[in-house]
Amino acid sequence: MPSTYVWNPGQFRIDPARPLYEQFVEQIRAMIAKGTLAPGTRLPSVRETAASLRVNPTTVMKAYQELERLDLLVSFRGQGTFVTEDEEAIRRSRKELAITAVRQMEELAASIGLTLKQLIELSEEKE
Amino acid sequence: MPSTYVWNPGQFRIDPARPLYEQFVEQIRAMIAKGTLAPGTRLPSVRETAASLRVNPTTVMKAYQELERLDLLVSFRGQGTFVTEDEEAIRRSRKELAITAVRQMEELAASIGLTLKQLIELSEEKE
Amino acid sequence: MPSTYVWNPGQFRIDPARPLYEQFVEQIRAMIAKGTLAPGTRLPSVRETAASLRVNPTTVMKAYQELERLDLLVSFRGQGTFVTEDEEAIRRSRKELAITAVRQMEELAASIGLTLKQLIELSEEKE
Amino acid sequence: MPSTYVWNPGQFRIDPARPLYEQFVEQIRAMIAKGTLAPGTRLPSVRETAASLRVNPTTVMKAYQELERLDLLVSFRGQGTFVTEDEEAIRRSRKELAITAVRQMEELAASIGLTLKQLIELSEEKE
DNA sequence: GTGGTCTAGACCACA
DNA sequence: GTGGTCTAGACCACG
Numbered sequence: 421m422p423s424t425y426v427w428n429p430g431q432f433r434i435d436p437a438r439p440l441y442e443q444f445v446e447q448i449r450a451m452i453a454k455g456t457l458a459p460g461t462r463l464p465s466v467r468e469t470a471a472s473l474r475v476n477p478t479t480v481m482k483a484y485q486e487l488e489r490l491d492l493l494v495s496f497r498g499q500g501t502f503v504t505e506d507e508e509a510i511r512r513s514r515k516e517l518a519i520t521a522v523r524q525m526e527e528l529a530a531s532i533g534l535t536l537k538q539l540i541e542l543s544e545e546k547e
Numbered sequence: 548m549p550s551t552y553v554w555n556p557g558q559f560r561i562d563p564a565r566p567l568y569e570q571f572v573e574q575i576r577a578m579i580a581k582g583t584l585a586p587g588t589r590l591p592s593v594r595e596t597a598a599s600l601r602v603n604p605t606t607v608m609k610a611y612q613e614l615e616r617l618d619l620l621v622s623f624r625g626q627g628t629f630v631t632e633d634e635e636a637i638r639r640s641r642k643e644l645a646i647t648a649v650r651q652m653e654e655l656a657a658s659i660g661l662t663l664k665q666l667i668e669l670s671e672e673k674e
Numbered sequence: 675m676p677s678t679y680v681w682n683p684g685q686f687r688i689d690p691a692r693p694l695y696e697q698f699v700e701q702i703r704a705m706i707a708k709g710t711l712a713p714g715t716r717l718p719s720v721r722e723t724a725a726s727l728r729v730n731p732t733t734v735m736k737a738y739q740e741l742e743r744l745d746l747l748v749s750f751r752g753q754g755t756f757v758t759e760d761e762e763a764i765r766r767s768r769k770e771l772a773i774t775a776v777r778q779m780e781e782l783a784a785s786i787g788l789t790l791k792q793l794i795e796l797s798e799e800k801e
Numbered sequence: 802m803p804s805t806y807v808w809n810p811g812q813f814r815i816d817p818a819r820p821l822y823e824q825f826v827e828q829i830r831a832m833i834a835k836g837t838l839a840p841g842t843r844l845p846s847v848r849e850t851a852a853s854l855r856v857n858p859t860t861v862m863k864a865y866q867e868l869e870r871l872d873l874l875v876s877f878r879g880q881g882t883f884v885t886e887d888e889e890a891i892r893r894s895r896k897e898l899a900i901t902a903v904r905q906m907e908e909l910a911a912s913i914g915l916t917l918k919q920l921i922e923l924s925e926e927k928e
Numbered sequence: 929g930t931g932g933t934c935t936a937g938a939c940c941a942c943a
Numbered sequence: 944g945t946g947g948t949c950t951a952g953a954c955c956a957c958g
Binding site for chain 1 (some may be wrong): 574660
Binding site for chain 6 (some may be wrong): 624
């Protein structure tokens with residue numbers, strides 16, 4: 421019997437310049453990848469979430485749907501939305517996150533004529 | 548007397564889903580950081596660029612102005628737009644690029660409970 | 675829940691010889707520095723402002739975006755544009771305004787061989 | 802018999818963002834007000850000036866004409882351009898400079914709810 | 929409804 | 944010719 425997670429106040433950090441729903445997707449995805457949201461955990465309902473985050477319900481809905489599409493959430497009619505119990509899907513998502521991020525950084529590095537390693541060194545230089 | 552750079556066909560890779568001017572900024576910024584566009588080089592005029600990229604002049608203008616704000620370009624009325632000769636500004640921009648990218652990746656890593664090094668290793672794991 | 679400010683008729687004094695958006699920036703900046711526009715206040719939307727000032731929406735937008743770059747406004751997609759609640763940023767802007775103005779005048783004074791104090795005295799001399 | 806002034810290299814400080822001719826007007830006007838350019842002094846010709854400053858002759862011409870309009874320069878066919886010997890005109894120009902600058906600063910101060918004195922104090926505050 | 933991007937085309941001052 | 948501002952009007956994603 422799954423416990424229901426409760427969003428902590430201030431758990432979501434919001435940048436007004438970017439789409440809200442996108443930021444929710446990213447941050448919930450990270451919580452699942454990290455294990456903060458364990459497989460099988462029940463998420464607060466769309467309405468509850470919207471109320472506690474002071475946000476439009478459609479925004480939350482959009483985020484939940486996107487996470488379903490990623491096979492990270494599953495919802496059951498009338499019961500709510502749950503973190504998937506398919507740990508393989510979670511592992512895949514986690515790895516995909518890493519690959520995407522690293523590839524992005526490699527491309528940036530290449531565009532200024534550096535390797536990833538050199539880019540990191542440059543970012544750490546004192547002066 | 549500075550030579551005028553000429554955009555190569557296909558030099559700009561465009562993703563229609565993101566703001567055009569933003570992508571021009573990024574790519575020109577990278578060319579300056581890499582040295583493809585040397586200090587003092589004259590850029591193609593707003594109109595020329597617009598024509599060769601099949602884009603509205605105001606879009607090009609917006610990109611040029613943003614790059615001026617970053618101290619990477621300077622423009623002289625009636626003469627054209629030039630890569631800054633302030634090499635310190637170029638170095639700063641280059642380093643800022645690196646720092647921003649690395650910090651972003653570190654934050655992503657932290658959000659799933661990893662260090663940057665671990666994130667890179669994860670992205671390289673077979674299967 | 676922030677109240678929405680309404681531009682008073684004749685609130686903006688416009689000199690047709692200078693860029694419109696620049697004058698909007700200056701005058702809104704002054705209203706924020708003075709407190710006429712309090713932190714958190716919602717500004718009239720881009721379209722409303724454009725209509726009431728008889729000006730193109732993109733011109734208003736340019737002004738709002740410039741003020742965002744100065745950290746004096748923040749905008750939320752679908753909600754509107756607001757005076758920042760970061761009072762430190764407002765104080766900084768206010769002080770920067772003063773410093774810039776005074777420095778400018780000091781430079782002018784120096785260029786004709788006077789101190790700032792002497793310049794002010796000269797401007798006040800009868801005949 | 803008037804001596805001919807010679808521009809020192811680096812005598813003019815140029816801001817690419819503003820009209821060149823306007824900056825020449827300002828700076829020559831200041832030199833006259835300060836006495837660096839004494840009454841009766843002969844200025845370098847338009848062509849000489851243009852060459853030594855690496856600037857378009859029409860730009861120099863425009864500046865000289867504007868200064869004639871201000872009664873600070875006089876030109877005689879085939880002889881060149883001279884600083885006026887009408888010292889009253891110079892004094893007037895000097896005072897006008899001061900008045901304009903001070904009035905501008907007072908207006909800025911008023912727009913943020915300060916007096917001129919308070920504006921100067923604010924600009925000098927440590928923190 | 930909101931902010932934001934883009935186009936097409938005009939007009940200006942500057943060099 | 945150059946950069947730069949402005950208009951009129953379309954279209955988009957977001958909430």
